[in-house]
Amino acid sequence: MIMNNKIIVNILGCGTSAGVPSIISGWGSVDKNNPKNHRLRCVITMKTHDSHILVDCGPDLKQQLFEYSQNNNLDFDAIFLTHQHADHIHGIDELRWVCTRNNRDLKVYASKSIFDSIIKRFEYAFTPLPKGVDFYFKPVLQPIEIKDKIKINNSEFIVIEQHHGKIKSYGYRYKDFAYCTDVVDFDDTEFEKLKGVKTLIIDCLRIQEHKTHAHLEKVKYWVSKLNPDMAYLTHMDNTMDYEDLLNQLPDNIRPAYDGLEITV
């Protein structure tokens, strides 16, 4: 039973697009013996008193949903997408099993530009089942375009538009919690929407600056402006060692890790 103003967030992946380890640079400079440095591609779930949301469907989704389903059911009301990059979308076929589990199509919330990109790439998943077919041999997704807010049952989520290189990505806020991955900058009006958050999950690719992702100094600056109780770093690459970071970060910033559950 979740109280009205609470949210439970599960981090199923907090790795960069290559994951950690990556195919070509392996473990980089992280300690591979620490499981907190094993990072699948970015996916989270959010549970409020009356809604259950999956955010993104990257290439590791099968493993993530299998592990999550050991302690949670997969009765998602909707999936929210942050943007169209492959590391956030290319597990889309696994949503077939969510449709099968719930025996219904899955509602997908995203911007027009995200749909323009992914419906072209995955048209089959946005096509209804043929007449007379009563089982999900593929995912069936119903696209719903986002505006400023999304209402799922009686839970209201605020949509935050973010700069992510050449494209826009989207963050999502529910009461005192916000999730902002794949972001290099915010317009002032969008940053305003994050004021007052107590728990923030924020993109932090690496220590060095990057063109499309926030780096550690930038995250520290944002955190100093927002002053949340806790900011968790996500989308980290294989230079971001968990223990090293923990030792050098201020008290209200911590690296996330796969399997972390947060109640806000």
Ligand SMILES: [Zn+2]
């Ligand atoms: Zn990404």
Ligand SMILES: [Zn+2]
């Ligand atoms: Zn991206």
